[in-house]
Amino acid sequence: MNNDVKQNGSETPEQELPKEQAPSLVEKIQQLGQTNVPQLSQDSKIHCLTIVGQIEGHIQLPPQNKTTKYEHLIPQIVAIEQNPKIEGLLVILNTVGGDVEAGLAISEMLGSLSKPTVSLVLGGGHSIGVPIAVSCNYSIIAETATMTIHPIRLTGLVIGVPQTFEYLDKMQERVINFVTQHSNITEELFKELMFAKGNLTRDIGTNVIGRDAVEYGLIDEVGGIGAAMKKLNELIDIKKSENEGLVQ
Amino acid sequence: MILYTTMPQELVFQTDPSEYEKQKIVQYEGIPLLVSMDEGQNCTVLRVMSSDPNHFMNEKCTPGSKITLSSLQN
Numbered sequence: 001m002n003n004d005v006k007q008n009g010s011e012t013p014e015q016e017l018p019k020e021q022a023p024s025l026v027e028k029i030q031q032l033g034q035t036n037v038p039q040l041s042q043d044s045k046i047h048c049l050t051i052v053g054q055i056e057g058h059i060q061l062p063p064q065n066k067t068t069k070y071e072h073l074i075p076q077i078v079a080i081e082q083n084p085k086i087e088g089l090l091v092i093l094n095t096v097g098g099d100v101e102a103g104l105a106i107s108e109m110l111g112s113l114s115k116p117t118v119s120l121v122l123g124g125g126h127s128i129g130v131p132i133a134v135s136c137n138y139s140i141i142a143e144t145a146t147m148t149i150h151p152i153r154l155t156g157l158v159i160g161v162p163q164t165f166e167y168l169d170k171m172q173e174r175v176i177n178f179v180t181q182h183s184n185i186t187e188e189l190f191k192e193l194m195f196a197k198g199n200l201t202r203d204i205g206t207n208v209i210g211r212d213a214v215e216y217g218l219i220d221e222v223g224g225i226g227a228a229m230k231k232l233n234e235l236i237d238i239k240k241s242e243n244e245g246l247v248q
Numbered sequence: 249m250i251l252y253t254t255m256p257q258e259l260v261f262q263t264d265p266s267e268y269e270k271q272k273i274v275q276y277e278g279i280p281l282l283v284s285m286d287e288g289q290n291c292t293v294l295r296v297m298s299s300d301p302n303h304f305m306n307e308k309c310t311p312g313s314k315i316t317l318s319s320l321q322n
Contacts, residue, residue: 044302
């Protein structure tokens with residue numbers, strides 16, 4: 001008897017449900033012409049910026065060049081800062097460098113982002129890629145990745161040599177200041193690497209490989225995507241617990 | 249030929265302006281894409297410009313796939 005009652009009890013709601021749903025489905029179809037398909041939440045809480053190829057400055061490079069354009073990146077960083085659903089940002093670098101001002105602009109945007117940021121240097125993060133890599137809260141370099149540190153170069157017309165020199169010197173100072181402020185490398189060591197002779201074929205400077213970058217204090221850790229995601233999740237948790245503390 | 253100059257290569261050998269017009273940024277189902285215009289309304293996806301990793305999982309707009317501009321306007 002009990003079993004019968006239980007079976008009956010469990011059967012009746014099943015039979016009733018389709019009856020209740022049927023008219024509402026029909027209504028929806030008549031009203032809107034289609035039913036609402038349940039949407040899975042597609043928003044990822046971690047966004048990823050890839051900085052590839054050459055960092056483009058004020059002159060647009062020909063379309064066959066792979067470029068990172070600041071006019072694309074900067075609005076994206078603004079959107080990431082504003083979107084409350086995004087909790088962290090992963091920056092992946094494989095760049096040969098490029099325009100100093102555009103690179104510094106991207107670095108400053110990443111450095112001033114209020115959300116946790118982790119950078120991962122894969123392949124190469126040369127020249128102006130260095131300040132971008134160190135601008136994040138935590139930086140990781142792949143063991144085989146390299147970063148070239150060299151003085152600022154200017155190709156193009158040089159009119160007024162002392163003034164141009166002064167201008168370049170100040171520009172270089174900005175890069176050095178940014179890197180020393182955002183990483184553990186000292187100004188002396190960074191300048192020493194920058195002006196070292198005999199390492200690069202046609203230039204002065206140093207090519208710093210994975211582990212060396214960590215030893216110099218430029219980058220925080222040697223690792224890959226797994227280490228980067230782990231660190232980013234850690235930073236997100238720390239930030240969350242800080243926010244909860246503030247509410248209480 | 250060896251060209252001895254301090255001028256950047258892109259200033260010496262300037263690209264034809266029409267080359268720049270081939271590439272465009274469009275929105276496809278809310279995903280910003282860099283496309284190269286083919287004949288007529290067709291274009292080929294070159295790069296997904298979004299920072300959302302989920303957008304890279306959309307098979308309709310992986311780099312190399314063809315989309316038509318009329319489907320973009322919807």
